[in-house]
Amino acid sequence: MNFDHEVVGKIGRVTGTIAPKKVGEVMLSIRGGSEAFHAYAGAKDETIERGERVVVVEYHPPRTVVVSQA
Amino acid sequence: MAISSFGSLLATVVVVGVVALIAIVVLFKAMWRVAEPNEALIISGFRTRRASDAIGESMGFKMVTGHGTFVIPGIQVVRKLSLDLNEAELVVDCVTQQGIPVHLKAVVIYKVGDDFASIANAARRFLDQQDKMNTRIQNVFAGHLRAICGSLTVEELIRERDKLTEATRAAAGTEMEKLGLVIDSLQIQEIEDPTGYIQNLAKPHAVAVLKDARVAQAHADREATETEQLSAALKAEAVRDSSIKQATYQADVDRAAAQAKLAGPLAEATARQQVVVEETKVAQLEAERREQELQVSVRKPADAAAYEKRTVAAGQRDADIAAAEARARQVELQAAADAKRTELNATAQATATRQIGEAEAAATQAKGIAEGNAISARLTAEANAIRARAEALASNQDAVIGQQLAEKWPQIVEAAAKAFNNIDQMIVLNGADGVSEIVGKVMAQGAAGLGLARTLLSKASRREDEVTAPGSNGTAVVTRIDPGSKEKS
Numbered sequence A: 001m002n003f004d005h006e007v008v009g010k011i012g013r014v015t016g017t018i019a020p021k022k023v024g025e026v027m028l029s030i031r032g033g034s035e036a037f038h039a040y041a042g043a044k045d046e047t048i049e050r051g052e053r054v055v056v057v058e059y060h061p062p063r064t065v066v067v068s069q070a
Numbered sequence B: 001m002a003i004s005s006f007g008s009l010l011a012t013v014v015v016v017g018v019v020a021l022i023a024i025v026v027l028f029k030a031m032w033r034v035a036e037p038n039e040a041l042i043i044s045g046f047r048t049r050r051a052s053d054a055i056g057e058s059m060g061f062k063m064v065t066g067h068g069t070f071v072i073p074g075i076q077v078v079r080k081l082s083l084d085l086n087e088a089e090l091v092v093d094c095v096t097q098q099g100i101p102v103h104l105k106a107v108v109i110y111k112v113g114d115d116f117a118s119i120a121n122a123a124r125r126f127l128d129q130q131d132k133m134n135t136r137i138q139n140v141f142a143g144h145l146r147a148i149c150g151s152l153t154v155e156e157l158i159r160e161r162d163k164l165t166e167a168t169r170a171a172a173g174t175e176m177e178k179l180g181l182v183i184d185s186l187q188i189q190e191i192e193d194p195t196g197y198i199q200n201l202a203k204p205h206a207v208a209v210l211k212d213a214r215v216a217q218a219h220a221d222r223e224a225t226e227t228e229q230l231s232a233a234l235k236a237e238a239v240r241d242s243s244i245k246q247a248t249y250q251a252d253v254d255r256a257a258a259q260a261k262l263a264g265p266l267a268e269a270t271a272r273q274q275v276v277v278e279e280t281k282v283a284q285l286e287a288e289r290r291e292q293e294l295q296v297s298v299r300k301p302a303d304a305a306a307y308e309k310r311t312v313a314a315g316q317r318d319a320d321i322a323a324a325e326a327r328a329r330q331v332e333l334q335a336a337a338d339a340k341r342t343e344l345n346a347t348a349q350a351t352a353t354r355q356i357g358e359a360e361a362a363a364t365q366a367k368g369i370a371e372g373n374a375i376s377a378r379l380t381a382e383a384n385a386i387r388a389r390a391e392a393l394a395s396n397q398d399a400v401i402g403q404q405l406a407e408k409w410p411q412i413v414e415a416a417a418k419a420f421n422n423i424d425q426m427i428v429l430n431g432a433d434g435v436s437e438i439v440g441k442v443m444a445q446g447a448a449g450l451g452l453a454r455t456l457l458s459k460a461s462r463r464e465d466e467v468t469a470p471g472s473n474g475t476a477v478v479t480r481i482d483p484g485s486k487e488k489s
Helices: B002-031 B116-126 B130-150 B154-159 B161-178 B197-393 B398-418 B431-446 B451-488
Strands: A011-016 A024-030 A033-041 A053-060 A064-069 B032-034 B039-045 B061-065 B068-070 B076-082 B086-095 B101-112 B181-192
Touching: A011 A033, A011 B161, A024 A053, A024 A064, A024 B161, A033 B161, A033 B181, B002 B032, B039 B116, B061 B068, B061 B116, B076 B116, B086 B130, B101 B116, B101 B130, B101 B154, B116 B130, B116 B161, B116 B181, B130 B161, B130 B181, B154 B161, B154 B181, B154 B197, B161 B181
Parallel strands: A033 A064
Antiparallel strands: A011 A024, A011 A053, A024 A033, A053 A064, B032 B068, B039 B061, B039 B076, B086 B101, B101 B181
16 A cells, blocks of 8 residues: 655645744645645745745654755 | 255255355454544554554554554454544633733634644544543643734734734644644634724724715715706706796787687777778768868858959059059159269269360470470589589599588578578579579578588589479479379379
């Protein structure tokens, strides 16, 4: 059975601005659906606006990812 | 017999098979569990310590989502954890960032996370108390909501959804992760503010809108009124025009009616008028007849009498006039004849007189001329003599004296003449010479008696004679010439 559980490497879309001292949000396609994850920027002081494409570089279970701009 | 035993054996086999099949199905049903899409099976017990499908390390229970699995009854326990959406209602009194107390009514929608970590977290916390999950979440989330409220202003609460979700994530995200829950949405359903802040917030806009509305209303009202009044005026105008027209038409109608009504009397009057005209004519004719009669009976005789009298009078008058004219003519002719006769007489007399006068004048003139010529001749001779003497004297001073004397001569003569003033009549016997002589003597007596003076005197007298003969001769000459000149004039 092919379970699409892997998060790292996925490309997603920012739905809540990622900025320093803020919790951003990204929407990722996973497990046949889409789920929202709390997101932080990989580089410090980086701000990623809503609608930008990002790639997940780290996954902190259960619902947190670190992303960088794709 | 053999056939019947085979038949009974077959029946037995069939029955046993059916029973066995039923038993297998029932057993399978009892052991096979299927996880539906909205739930996770949590299996614990025998052989669940090995690695789970997705997670390398397990907490000693197996989680199954989306497919079926065998469960061995008795040695394995299977529980279901709902992955459905849950909704928790929250009613919270809190204070905003600006310190304004608000009463919030919110709904938080959450679910168990779809990943195994979340499912595991949730399973360990809520597996036996899934019905109490809402209460727990309400309690937990009330605090979060207060925190969220405190980090936002009222305006942000009302208007800025992004900030609200952001704040929700920041405040509650991590906490919910611990519980294996995911917040899908936080909705604020009601904000009550006892201080009236929101109302006041709305007031400027509301008032502005109200103002605009009132302005628009007023404009519309005014325009409507204007239009109404305009249309009323137009209506009145139309009514007026219509009334005027109606009145005009009514007048026409009335006139026509009156005319129609008067047609009868008019015709009657016309007829009567004609009758009167005819009667008048008759009366006129009668009058004429009477006039004729009168003419015949009164006027003609009177005229005849008058004519007779007039003719007689005119005859008489003409006769009188003729007589008078004849008389006048007679007198006139008589007078003319007399006048003519007198005139003729006078003319004859005048002619005679003139001829006599002319004859006398001619005689006198001839006499005068003759005398004049004689005097002239004598004086010329004397003058020549005097000139000769003067020329002889020209060389001495006496000539100058003579000249001066000559200039004074008129006075001298005057003085000499005075001697004669007292003489009434002087008869000169020898004409102009006599006069000269007398004057000379007088001068000789009165003056120095110069011979020179005498010569000068004679010279001057000659000159005087040439120029003013009558003056020098004085009265004597005049007296003599008088009759002739009288006749001439």
